[in-house]
Structures are given as C-alpha cells and as structure tokens.
Amino acid sequence: MVGNLKAEGAYVVYIGMRSVRVGGPALCRADGNMAEYSAFALLRNALSGNRDWKQAWRKPEPKPSYDVIVIGGGGHGLATAYYLAAEHGISNVAVLERGWLGSGNIGRNTTIVRSNYLLPQSTRFYEFSMKLWENLSHELNYNVMFSQRGILNLAHSPAQADDYIRRGNAMRLSGGDAEWLSAEEIGRKVPGVDVSGSARFPVVGGLLQPRAGTARHDAVAWGYARGADRRGVDIIENCEVTGFLRDGDRIVGVTTTRGEIRAAKTAVAVAGSTGRVMKLAGVDKLPIESHVLQAFVTESLKPFVDMVVTWGAGHLYMSQSDKGGLVFGGNIDGYNSYAQRGNLPIVEEVMSEMVAMFPSVARVRLLRSWGGVMDMSMDGSPIITTGPLPGMYLNCGWCYGGFKATPASGFSFAWTIARDEPHQINAPYTLDRFHRGVIIDEKGQGATPRLH
Amino acid sequence: MRISCPYCGTRDVAEFTYQGDATITRPDPASTDQNTWNAFVYDRANPAGKHSELWQHSGGCRTHLVVERDTVTHVITSVAFAGAKRKPVSAAAPKRKAPARKAATRGKAPS
Ligand SMILES: Cc1cc2nc3c(=O)[nH]c(=O)nc-3n(C[C@H](O)[C@H](O)[C@H](O)COP(=O)(O)OP(=O)(O)OC[C@H]3O[C@@H](n4cnc5c(N)ncnc54)[C@H](O)[C@@H]3O)c2cc1C
Ligand SMILES: [Zn+2]
Numbered sequence: 001m002v003g004n005l006k007a008e009g010a011y012v013v014y015i016g017m018r019s020v021r022v023g024g025p026a027l028c029r030a031d032g033n034m035a036e037y038s039a040f041a042l043l044r045n046a047l048s049g050n051r052d053w054k055q056a057w058r059k060p061e062p063k064p065s066y067d068v069i070v071i072g073g074g075g076h077g078l079a080t081a082y083y084l085a086a087e088h089g090i091s092n093v094a095v096l097e098r099g100w101l102g103s104g105n106i107g108r109n110t111t112i113v114r115s116n117y118l119l120p121q122s123t124r125f126y127e128f129s130m131k132l133w134e135n136l137s138h139e140l141n142y143n144v145m146f147s148q149r150g151i152l153n154l155a156h157s158p159a160q161a162d163d164y165i166r167r168g169n170a171m172r173l174s175g176g177d178a179e180w181l182s183a184e185e186i187g188r189k190v191p192g193v194d195v196s197g198s199a200r201f202p203v204v205g206g207l208l209q210p211r212a213g214t215a216r217h218d219a220v221a222w223g224y225a226r227g228a229d230r231r232g233v234d235i236i237e238n239c240e241v242t243g244f245l246r247d248g249d250r251i252v253g254v255t256t257t258r259g260e261i262r263a264a265k266t267a268v269a270v271a272g273s274t275g276r277v278m279k280l281a282g283v284d285k286l287p288i289e290s291h292v293l294q295a296f297v298t299e300s301l302k303p304f305v306d307m308v309v310t311w312g313a314g315h316l317y318m319s320q321s322d323k324g325g326l327v328f329g330g331n332i333d334g335y336n337s338y339a340q341r342g343n344l345p346i347v348e349e350v351m352s353e354m355v356a357m358f359p360s361v362a363r364v365r366l367l368r369s370w371g372g373v374m375d376m377s378m379d380g381s382p383i384i385t386t387g388p389l390p391g392m393y394l395n396c397g398w399c400y401g402g403f404k405a406t407p408a409s410g411f412s413f414a415w416t417i418a419r420d421e422p423h424q425i426n427a428p429y430t431l432d433r434f435h436r437g438v439i440i441d442e443k444g445q446g447a448t449p450r451l452h
Numbered sequence: 453m454r455i456s457c458p459y460c461g462t463r464d465v466a467e468f469t470y471q472g473d474a475t476i477t478r479p480d481p482a483s484t485d486q487n488t489w490n491a492f493v494y495d496r497a498n499p500a501g502k503h504s505e506l507w508q509h510s511g512g513c514r515t516h517l518v519v520e521r522d523t524v525t526h527v528i529t530s531v532a533f534a535g536a537k538r539k540p541v542s543a544a545a546p547k548r549k550a551p552a553r554k555a556a557t558r559g560k561a562p563s
Contacts, residue, residue, distance in 0.1 A: 275497075275498035275499070275500065276500045284497060285491070285495035285496060285497055285498075286495065286496065286498065287494040287495060287496070288496065288498055289472070289473075289496055289498050290498055290500070290523070334470050335465075335470045335505070335521075336472075336473075336498065336503055336505065336523045337523050337526065338500040338523050338524045339523070339524055339525065339526055343453045343465055343526075345464065345465060345466035348466075378493075378494045434490060434493075434494040435486070435487075435490045435494075447493050447494055448472075449472075450470055450472075
C-alpha cells in the first residue's frame with residue numbers, strides 16, 4: 001500500500017511541471033495582445049463615457065463548414081474551443097449552443113472548486129484543473145472571481161474521520177493540500193457550526209483543503225467565450241443541433257435549427273443532454289443517466305461563513321456568496337429526469353440538513369431555488385474520449401462535479417480533438433472502461449448513478 | 453411527484469426508493485458473454501420522454517413497482533406490481549413467480 005502511494009507521488013512532479021508549462025505561455029498571452037481589460041482601459045473608457053467597450057463575443061452567422069464543431073456552449077464546450085485555439089492553433093472552430101451562453105449547468109451550479117479526491121486518476125485530473133484555476137483570471141484577462149477560501153468537510157464519527165484522513169493523505173501524496181482540523185479549531189474558524197457534544201450530529205473534526213474555493217460561474221463561461229472569440233472561434237447561440245451528417249460511418253457535420261454545418265471533427269459536450277444528442281447520432285445506449293439536482297440561495301446576510309463547508313452526516317455543501325446569500329445544495333432528486341426542476345422531498349431534506357449544521361439559520365428566508373440536469377455516469381467519473389463514432393469526440397458524465405473540472409476538461413478535450421489521442425490526465429476516462437472493468441468509482445458505490 | 457401504489461394508494465415520492473430502468477433484463481446467470489453482462493450492468497437508454505422504471509415502496513408496503521413516467525414532465529401514466537411485468541429469466545422462474553408474488557403482497561398488509 002505504501003509502495004503504491006509512493007508511486008502516485010510521482011504525479012506531484014508531473015503535475016507541477018505541466019502547470020508551469022501551461023501557466024507560462026498563458027501569462028504572456030494575457031500580458032501581450034489580450035489585455036483588453038485593465039485599470040488603464042477602465043480609466044480610458046470611463047473618460048469616453050463607456051461607449052467603446054467591445055462586445056465580449058461576436059454574434060456571427062454560422063459558416064458552411066469548420067475544422068471543428070463543438071456542440072454545447074456550456075463551460076466545457078467553451079473551454080474546449082478556447083484551448084483548441086490557444087494551445088493547438090485550431091481556431092476555425094464553431095461552438096453551437098441551443099440557447100444562450102450560460103443557460104445550462106455552467107450557470108446553475110453552486111460554484112465549488114476543489115480537488116479533494118481519493119483515487120490517483122481523480123486527484124491527478126482535478127489537481128491539474130486546480131492549477132489552471134489558479135491562473136485562470138490572468139490567462140483569460142477576465143475576472144472569474146476565483147476565491148480560494150477553502151473547503152471544510154465535517155466528520156461526525158471516528159470512522160468517518162479515519163476515512164477523511166485517509167483521503168487527505170492521498171491528496172497530499174499526490175501533490176495536493178489537506179489539513180486535519182479538530183472540533184475546537186472548527187469552532188473557531190466557522191463559528192456558526194454547532195461543535196458542542198450535544199449537537200444532533202456531533203462534529204469530531206474536519207478535513208480542510210485550503211486551496212479549494214468558489215468562482216463566479218457565469219464569468220467562467222463569459223471569459224472562455226471571449227478568449228475563444230478573440231482567437232477567431234465562432235460562438236453561435238440559439239443554434240440547436242437536430243441531427244448528424246454522415247459519410248458512411250463517419251460523422252461529417254450536423255444539421256441545426258440554423259442550417260447544415262460541416263466539420264472534419266465534431267465534438268459533443270452537452271452535459272445533461274448527452275443522451276438526447278447521442279441518440280441523434282444513433283448511439284442509443286450509454287453508461288449515463290440524466291438526473292435533476294437542485295440548488296438554493298437565501299436572502300443576503302452579513303458575513304457569516306468564509307469558506308465552503310460540507311456536512312458529513314448527510315449530503316450538504318454550502319458557502320456564502322459575495323452578495324451575502326448562502327448558496328447550498330445536497331443530493332440529487334434520485335430519478336431519471338430531463339426537467340430542470342425537482343421535487344419537494346429533497347427541498348425538505350436539504351433544509352433540515354442545513355439547520356442541523358447551522359442551527360442559527362433556521363429563520364433565514366430562502367430566496368430562490370432551481371434545478372439542472374446532470375449527466376450521472378455509472379461510476380461517478382467523467383468520459384473524455386475520441387469516438388464513439390469516427391469523426392466524433394465525446395465529453396460527458398460530469399455528475400454534479402463538472403464545474404471545478406471546466407479548465408482541465410476543456411484543456412484535455414481540446415488535446416484529444418487536436419491530436420486524436422488523450423492527454424495523460426484524461427487517458428483513464430475512456431468510454432470502454434466499463435467494459436474493461438477499470439471503472440473509477442470514488443465512492444465505491446457501484447453502477448447506481450443516483451448514488452454517485 | 454406522487455406515486456399511486458396499487459396496494460397503498462397515492463403517496464409522496466419520499467416513501468419510494470428508485471431502482472432505475474425497468475426494461476433491462478438480467479442475463480442468464482450461466483452466461484459468460486461479456487457484452488451481455490456489460491449491457492445489463494452499465495448501458496442505459498436514458499430516454500427524454502417515456503421511461504419505464506422500477507420503484508420500491510420502501511416506506512410503505514415494500515412492494516416493487518413498475519412505473520411509467522415521462523422524464524421531461526414527470527407525469528406518471530401507469531403503476532403496476534413489478535412481478536406482473538417481469539419476464540422470467542430462466543426455465544425455473546415462471547413456476548413460482550406469479551403465486552409467490554400474490555402471497556407476498558397479501559402477507560405484507562400494513563398495520
Ligand atoms: C444545481 C447544480 C449545482 C452544481 N454544483 C456544482 C459545484 O458546486 N461544483 C462543481 O464542480 N460542479 C457543480 N455542478 C455541476 C456542473 O455545473 C456541471 O457538471 C457542468 O457545468 C457541466 O458542464 P457544462 O458547463 O459544459 O454544462 P452545460 O452548461 O449544461 O452545457 C451544456 C450545453 O449544451 C447545450 N445543448 C444541449 N443540447 C444541445 C443541442 N442539441 N444543440 C446545441 N446545444 C445543446 C445546452 O443548452 C447547454 O448550454 C452543479 C450542477 C448543478 C445543476
Ligand atoms: Zn405500497
């Protein structure tokens with residue numbers, strides 16, 4: 001076991017090296033021709049009445065053909081287009097979005113960014129993503145408001161504490177950051193949590209990842225969109241893909257509500273709509289179920305909690321937004337759904353968990369709640385791969401953790417599309433891993449999508 | 453969402469446990485064909501629209517049900533006892549299937 005963990009330690013060096021390389025050119029790009037937003041530009045535009053700002057992305061008409069089509073203008077599709085242009089020089093690219101940018105899960109999530117995973121494939125992938133996050137505002141010259149306020153997983157039993165500490169050790173061995181906090185330390189750091197012995201679910205300690213945090217989700221979509229657009233990518237909104245064009249077995253483009261568009265390579269990144277879109281290509285079955293996840297925001301409060309806190313006696317994660325609202329969520333509803341709304345039992349469950357964790361918020365009013373459709377995979381891990389048809393590339397299976405993955409997903413998917421082979425970080429996330437028995441099941445939950 | 457259990461009546465969905473796609477059938481246990489087992493364990497049609505799915509009334513009579521539900525609107529069009537719909541998996545199954553189901557249902561009357 002120790003030998004194994006040591007072997008994984010090699011990734012530290014690997015991730016470190018990659019991040020330097022990825023971070024390096026990005027810095028130059030942002031400082032060079034891309035610094036459209038700066039203190040100087042702000043001043044100049046203020047003096048000219050703010051009339052000269054350029055639109056963040058154009059609204060082009062679709063061309064008849066492109067080198068690459070990316071279906072889905074969510075975080076992953078936009079990041080993919082951005083990295084295709086920025087890292088591989090492929091800018092004859094169209095992103096086709098059914099609605100408006102940000103209408104999918106990229107604009108619906110609870111914005112948590114973390115890399116506190118157990119399995120080596122996961123820590124490697126999400127640590128890589130974390131490194132990209134740390135430089136993202138700079139790279140995109142767009143403030144994505146990435147705030148490394150930390151994430152604290154509360155443990156409520158000695159067995160759970162052991163389990164969390166094991167995960168913390170795995171994170172540290174693979175180059176991540178993790179700290180164990182005692183109940184007293186938690187009481188000081190997060191005064192709202194009931195750490196008394198008389199709590200309904202006593203807190204025995206907690207695992208803190210200091211580098212984790214939150215980001216402004218819309219800004220991530222807009223920042224990648226602008227970065228891609230400025231490099232020549234066409235972002236085409238209100239353009240729903242309704243079918244695929246084929247030449248024999250090969251996918252050679254798509255039919256859309258705005259006409260036919262051809263491409264040498266067609267990439268699918270439609271998250272919760274994966275089942276629907278892949279059926280259009282004749283792929284009738286996938287190791288994916290679509291489920292609905294709800295999220296909630298309260299009225300604004302004065303600063304109350306300055307990190308992301310998760311509750312281990314059930315399933316709850318919460319943070320306080322810069323506007324002051326508590327942003328939180330829990331389990332998915334737990335049945336197949338393509339509706340962007342859920343049912344009341346989960347609302348009740350999440351509220352009761354919130355009050356068990358923070359008794360003082362019982363009378364805070366809820367402002368809004370909403371739902372998003374999750375592409376739940378059979379092992380809880382994503383799929384980023386070439387195929388399954390010639391000329392096609394597939395990115396899906398994000399469950400409810402795909403926001404934090406946005407940079408690494410886009411980076412590795414772009415790599416896969418450009419080179420027709422996976423990057424080292426997404427090599428384990430194949431579609432045939434289920435068939436080969438090399439699933440990546442963080443929770444050890446088995447083929448039950450509703451439990452991942 | 454509420455589900456009308458044919459035994460207990462209409463109940464809150466919170467009383468039920470979801471068990472997924474009801475159209476997949478367990479391969480013959482003697483089969484060693486990897487594709488068949490892979491399809492059974494992992495591959496799902498995941499339709500947007502009409503979905504036939506298994507629920508257990510775990511907070512009630514504990515019966516397994518086959519529910520026809522639309523995954524886009526959440527509208528439920530039919531609920532039936534699972535035993536009545538399941539196809540036998542081997543030659544031995546049909547002999548005990550139907551009577552066993554009925555007896556079990558009666559025996560589990562809620563107090
Ligand atoms: C309530 C909620 C909370 C979440 N919380 C977190 C969190 O805290 N941390 C985290 O890491 N992750 C979280 N997630 C998960 C994360 O948001 C998703 O995994 C991720 O956003 C999915 O990738 P995406 O951004 O590309 O998806 P999306 O934004 O959904 O993009 C897919 C796009 O494809 C488009 N599309 C679909 N069909 C077609 C078609 N036929 N033609 C053209 N376009 C099409 C859709 O309109 C959509 O815009 C949460 C999700 C939800 C719903
Ligand atoms: Zn019943």
